[in-house]
Amino acid sequence: MVGKRSSNASQIAINIFFIIVSICFVYPILLLISISLSDMGSIVTNGYRLIPERFSLQAYRYVFAAPDRLITGYKVTILTTVLGTSISLLITSLLAYALSKRDYVFRSKLSFFVLFTMLFNGGMVPWYMLITNYLHLKNKIWVLILPYLVNAWNVIMLRTFFQQIPQEMTEAVNGCVGGVWTAGLLSCILDVEGKGGLMAEIKNKLDKENATTPRPRGHKYNFLYDAEKMKALVERMCLDAGVDILLYSRVVDVICEQKIVKGVIVENVDGRKAYLGEIIIDCTGNGDVAAFAGCSFDIGHPETGQMQPASLQSIVVGVPKEFRFMETYEEKRNFYTYLREHGIETTGKTPTIAQMPYGETYIFTINHEIGVRFDSASDISMASIRARQELDSVFTALKKVKGWENLQLVKSAAHVGIREGRRINGLYKLTIQDITNGRKFDDAICLVRFAVDIHALDKKATHGYGNEGVLVKPYNIPYRSLVAIDKENLGLAGRCISGDFYAHASYRVTGDSVPTEEAIGYAATIAIKNKCKLSEVDGLLVSQEMKLRGYEI
Ligand SMILES: Cc1cc2nc3c(=O)[nH]c(=O)nc-3n(C[C@H](O)[C@H](O)[C@H](O)COP(=O)(O)OP(=O)(O)OC[C@H]3O[C@@H](n4cnc5c(N)ncnc54)[C@H](O)[C@@H]3O)c2cc1C
Structure with a gap:
């Protein structure tokens, strides 16, 4: 109650402050209008008044007697505003964008150049000489536009804005992105019903290229696809989204400072390099990044520790x-x-x-x-x-x-397909009870319909796969299962998200992996923008965004 009352008081104070600020802006305009409608004599005698003492249209008669001057004035104002703003925005953003790129060769020299002009001004006389003697802009409309096209302050503001747009980077061990989808020749996406966003976009794009087949019995939950088309498509989509891709690269370690993963160490033909990031998302399937960072995790069957078998497609x-x-x-x-x-x-x-x-x-x-x-x-x-x-x-x-x-x-396939790796502990661990009871969450990111699918764990097993009697009712994956509990800025996506053995045996399929990647990617942009931990990102907001993107919740 105390918290609510004090927040009401501060709200009132803020409102009063802004009402006063607004009055300060509106008052001079009202005064100007009032003066324009006042009689000249009463202004001379009594000074300016908000309410005209004696009403007169004399000022308007004077102006409209020779409207040419008025029209020319407005023409110049409109031209310089529209043209000046458009060109200035274009040039400022081009410069700011280049300066926001850390790998731009001339970044530091150009930044110095921009900053210098902000701190030190040449003075009025050199300015005048430059405009008249060198640029020959005297008495030309361009004198109102050209000198003001680039403002150092605006460049810096826009550069900071561009820097806040997260630059994504993805590493893949194989010669293509997509994991088991592509290098593993999976060729079948399970549990696509009710999946919008990226999943629907990929499906639509593959459809357009005749690169999918529905299951012959009209199974609406799954479809088959051409893995080669998938390779080209997902790489194109990554590049279009501005993602830097490093193929043939493996994350071999991480840089950690207490509860923060500062970056990953990658090995490839360049040797060993560190890549830093504000938010790191573990999409390695097996949860390698989280394990390097010392996060806690579970593996295997709760009783035997056995893991699902691998297969080569x-x-x-x-x-x-x-x-x-x-x-x-x-x-x-x-x-x-x-x-x-x-x-x-x-x-x-x-x-x-x-x-x-x-x-x-x-x-x-x-x-x-x-x-x-x-x-x-x-x-x-x-x-x-x-x-x-x-x-x-x-x-x-x-x-x-x-x-x-x-x-x-x-x-x-280029590599054997691994069905089961680490299940990293997250803020919430999906359980067998959740999936059998069809549990719904406020921070849901998608709805899973896929059954528990446990392939033979033991060499003596005579069946191929089964569900150990665990029956799934459609359930949600909560956003909290995508956030590592042990690190503040580590997100989880794909099959390494937080869940128990049976939940994993259901949500691990690709129709459900894609929304986890999309949801944690979205949450990462919010965390970077708000400079907060992943656990502080509002799960409801993530859920609403996933709904907006077309995911059934
Ligand atoms: C044989 C088999 C058949 C399956 N059948 C189906 C099916 O028909 N339909 C279906 O929907 N699902 C199926 N699944 C499940 C599904 O393929 C996976 O669960 C799903 O691909 C999980 O996606 P992911 O992105 O988490 O992991 P993965 O697809 O394994 O992708 C992980 C990516 O991370 C990269 N990586 C791993 N470690 C590192 C590292 N240290 N550094 C850098 N990069 C790294 C890998 O190269 C890969 O690109 C099957 C799985 C298997 C193994």
């Missing part, structure tokens, strides 16, 4: 008609049985084929690399090698089966 041609699309669990199991009947054993117990949007090409997923640690280079290397060997042996054997003679492996 591949693209093939020459698939017989009757095997061209598998969607249900039964269809995949039937294919598994069919392969076994022909003496072919796959590590994945639910091998899958789906048609791509182009030509007669198909995405093939047949393997499960179980027990692979996402944070072990040798585990990942051996998993990739084993998976590639498996693809080779399965295709060699399958080609010998009647109807499969034209089967050809076109390519395998």
